[in-house]
Amino acid sequence: MSSAPRTATERTKLPYCHESFHNLQELRHSASLANKVFIQRDYTDGTVCKFQTKFPSELDSRIERTLFEDTVKTLNNYYAEAEKIGGQSYLEGCLACLTVYLIFLCIETRYEKVLKKISRYIQEQNEKVYAPRGLLITDPIERGMRVIEISVYEDRGSSGSSSGSSTTSSSGR
Amino acid sequence: MSAVMITRKVTRKWEKLPGKNTFCCDGRVMMARQKGVFYLTLFLIVGTCSLFFAFECPYLAVHLSPAIPVFAVLLFVFVVAMLLRTSFSDPGVLPRALPEEANFIEMEIEAANGNVMAGQRPPPRIKNVQINNQIVKLKYCYTCKIFRPPRASHCSICDNCVDRFDHHCPWVGNCVGKRNYRYFYLFTLSLSLLTIYIFAFNIVHVVLRSVDSGFMNTLKETPGTVLEVLVCFFTLWSVVGLTGFHTYLISLNQTTNEDIKGSWSGKNRVQNPYSHKNFIKNCCEVLCGPTYPSVLDRRGVMLEDSTRPTPSDASAASTYKSTNPVSQTTKSSAPLIPNEHTPEEAKPSIGAGTQKSTSSPKEEKPPSPTSPNAVAPAVIKESAH
Numbered sequence: 212m213s214s215a216p217r218t219a220t221e222r223t224k225l226p227y228c229h230e231s232f233h234n235l236q237e238l239r240h241s242a243s244l245a246n247k248v249f250i251q252r253d254y255t256d257g258t259v260c261k262f263q264t265k266f267p268s269e270l271d272s273r274i275e276r277t278l279f280e281d282t283v284k285t286l287n288n289y290y291a292e293a294e295k296i297g298g299q300s301y302l303e304g305c306l307a308c309l310t311v312y313l314i315f316l317c318i319e320t321r322y323e324k325v326l327k328k329i330s331r332y333i334q335e336q337n338e339k340v341y342a343p344r345g346l347l348i349t350d351p352i353e354r355g356m357r358v359i360e361i362s363v364y365e366d367r368g369s370s371g372s373s374s375g376s377s378t379t380s381s382s383g384r
Numbered sequence: 385m386s387a388v389m390i391t392r393k394v395t396r397k398w399e400k401l402p403g404k405n406t407f408c409c410d411g412r413v414m415m416a417r418q419k420g421v422f423y424l425t426l427f428l429i430v431g432t433c434s435l436f437f438a439f440e441c442p443y444l445a446v447h448l449s450p451a452i453p454v455f456a457v458l459l460f461v462f463v464v465a466m467l468l469r470t471s472f473s474d475p476g477v478l479p480r481a482l483p484e485e486a487n488f489i490e491m492e493i494e495a496a497n498g499n500v501m502a503g504q505r506p507p508p509r510i511k512n513v514q515i516n517n518q519i520v521k522l523k524y525c526y527t528c529k530i531f532r533p534p535r536a537s538h539c540s541i542c543d544n545c546v547d548r549f550d551h552h553c554p555w556v557g558n559c560v561g562k563r564n565y566r567y568f569y570l571f572t573l574s575l576s577l578l579t580i581y582i583f584a585f586n587i588v589h590v591v592l593r594s595v596d597s598g599f600m601n602t603l604k605e606t607p608g609t610v611l612e613v614l615v616c617f618f619t620l621w622s623v624v625g626l627t628g629f630h631t632y633l634i635s636l637n638q639t640t641n642e643d644i645k646g647s648w649s650g651k652n653r654v655q656n657p658y659s660h661k662n663f664i665k666n667c668c669e670v671l672c673g674p675t676y677p678s679v680l681d682r683r684g685v686m687l688e689d690s691t692r693p694t695p696s697d698a699s700a701a702s703t704y705k706s707t708n709p710v711s712q713t714t715k716s717s718a719p720l721i722p723n724e725h726t727p728e729e730a731k732p733s734i735g736a737g738t739q740k741s742t743s744s745p746k747e748e749k750p751p752s753p754t755s756p757n758a759v760a761p762a763v764i765k766e767s768a769h
Contacts, residue, residue, distance in 0.1 A: 247484045254513045254520070254534055257658055258548065294674050304672035308570070311465040320675045355479040355679045357530060 242345060245365035249358040250283065260290040262351070262359055269363065274344050282336055282348070283359070286329065293325035326352060398682035402480055403544040411682035413472040415557045416542050422471055422557030429467070429575070432615050433460045435608035436582050440589045443606075447592060452585060459578045466571035467556065474678040475561030476547035478528065478536060486529035493524075516657035535658070537641050551640040560640075563678065566671050569634065572627045579623060583616040637666040 248270060253263040264283045266276045303321060307314050333350050341348055341361075349360040398411035406415050415422070433456070441453040481489065497506055509524030511531050522531045525538050528545045532538070537549035539559050548562035560568045586609055593602040603610060633643060637659040642648060648656035660666050 247488065249485055249488050252533065254515055254522070257515055258534055296669055296673050300674050301668065301672045303675070304566075307675070311462055312469060312567070313465075315675070320677075322674050322677055326677060352677070352679055353681070354482070354485065357478065357481075357533070358485060360485070 242364040242366055244362055246363040248361045248363060250361065251358055252356075259294050260351075260356055261287050267361075270346070270361065273346055273363065274341070278340055282340070285332065286351075286359070289325055289329045289332065293322045395686040396682065397680070397684045397686055400686060401680065401682070403477070404542050405477075405544070407682065408472075414474050414680075414682065415471055416552070416554075416559070418541075418554065419557045421554040425467065425555045426464075428615060428619070429460075429463060429578075432582065432612050433578075435612050436586075439606040439608040440585060440612075443593065444585060444589055448588070456578075456581060456585075459574060459581060463571065463574045463578050466567050466574060469567040470553075470556045470560070470564045470571050471558050473558075473564045473567070474680055474682070475559040476549075476563040476676065477542075477559075477561075477678075477680055478530065478533070478545040478547055479680060480527070481529040489524075489529065489531065518655065518657040520657065535639060535642070548639060549641050563676050566673075569627075569630050569671065572623055572630060575619070576624045576627045579616050579619045582612060583620060586613050586616070634667055634670045635663045637670065 246269060248267045250262050250267065253261045255261075262283050264280050264287075266279055270279060299321060329352075330350055333348050337348055345364040345366075347362040347364065349362065351357070351359050354360055396411050398407045398414075401407075404417050406417055406419070407413060408415070436456065437453065441456065444452045493509055509531075511522040511524075513520050513522055513534065515534060520534050522534065524531050525545050527538060527543065530545065532545055533547060535548045536545050538545045539549065539552050541552045542559055544559070546559050546561035548565065550560040550565055550568070552559045553568065556568065556571070558564070589606070590599070590602055590609060593605070597605065630640075633640065636648075636656065638648060638656060642656075648654060648659075660669065
């Protein structure tokens with residue numbers, strides 16, 4: 212118990228922290244990590260950062276499909292906003308080039324600003340939607356922007372095998 | 385108990401990163417292992433420019449214009465800044481999959497492949513993705529245990545998968561990828577300009593001075609000129625050519641890697657799905673696109689179990705301790721995951737290994753049900769939906 216706050220303090224020094232992790236630990240002393248579901252990237256639009264919205268079957272009994280899809284779609288929108296190529300990105304690029312990219316020592320890039328927004332959004336979603344259902348979303352930036360990792364927690368009180376939906380080979384659907 | 389935490393030095397994530405990179409300034413600088421050629425590049429640039437500033441600039445500033453050395457200084461600063469930016473930054477390295485993710489992908493592959501007959505080679509690990517009406521193959525990286533995103537490639541020198549991998553440049557001492565391609569291009573462009581500038585003004589200086597003092601005397605007075613002209617002459621051909629080549633690649637939105645492999649050469653009506661078919665749009669995307677962040681988090685603080693004085697604290701350590709059974713799995717399954725070069729003898733043990741990997745992280749789950757057929761088409765062929 213005494214080291215849990217220390218964990219959160221250390222994590223707040225990271226650029227991409229989510230304090231909900233700390234809250235989840237406190238709220239769910241009796242929970243243990245049962246499974247992890249990975250939402251893969253959707254490359255149909257090219258190399259832009261976009262995640263698949265298809266609902267994994269492991270989460271069937273844990274969360275409503277619409278809530279999950281809303282979360283992923285909002286994340287996709289944030290990433291699209293960060294990677295948008297338009298007037299603002301050109302201005303930022305040209306200005307940075309003229310200042311030999313030293314300007315990035317003073318100001319944040321647009322992408323970094325959006326990443327902070329994403330981090331706050333995930334934290335908020337974890338607290339309001341996912342933690343009460345025994346789930347935890349990990350910010351994709353901590354996984355190399357490759358996957359959205361959703362940790363599925365089970366109550367330690369439940370004995371023996373977990374719910375039947377947590378099978379792994381059907382994860383490809 | 386808390387005294388133990390205070391005296392221990394903080395471990396940052398870059399110290400534990402796999403791959404063959406070297407890090408400096410506590411993780412702020414990231415380069416390849418062999419840096420010799422980079423030092424040569426730096427020496428040539430700084431050396432030649434120093435000679436120019438020492439020998440030619442005083443004369444030209446007085447006899448022609450003081451703007452000449454000023455512009456040379458600006459150009460020199462830009463070149464060095466771009467070189468250092470290219471060399472020291474993360475090219476877009478994709479971190480390796482953590483054990484749970486690697487296992488998840490393994491299980492997807494196993495499910496998709498169905499039952500492989502004993503002694504038969506399992507099918508190659510490839511995912512097909514449709515991008516702009518082109519089928520692009522995503523290959524599986526056995527080192528990083530991920531399916532590489534489109535345009536990513538594994539650099540064998542740095543032992544990392546790099547996003548939008550262009551090439552590994554020894555002159556710059558780093559890979560050139562998504563995050564530092566524009567700095568690399570600006571470096572070659574500005575270096576071309578600097579080389580042409582120094583070369584041209586060397587000639588001008590020699591001509592002007594020869595009119596006054598004679599050719600041989602000029603060379604005796606400014607011995608650096610000969611050296612500069614030699615360096616510039618050889619640099620011109622290589623760097624200007626390289627700049628031209630990369631301008632061509634940018635206009636087509638291709639990488640050097642794709643060009644060498646002939647991925648979009650037009651055979652079998654294969655076209656580049658990433659190109660906007662517009663020269664200006666392609667240039668803008670590559671040069672003025674968003675500045676991607678590094679996903680490596682090199683300076684993040686490592687959270688190690690050994691630093692915590694209370695090992696019995698279940699709540700804080702639950703996530704990290706729970707990875708221990710998985711990491712044991714990794715030890716048992718890692719040598720058993722088939723490598724492209726795995727000899728045939730290792731193959732029969734894969735079946736046994738995957739049994740272990742499916743059972744240990746999922747202690748309370750039933751064994752993987754045998755319903756691969758419904759899964760197989762969906763995993764291998766992901767078309768637009």
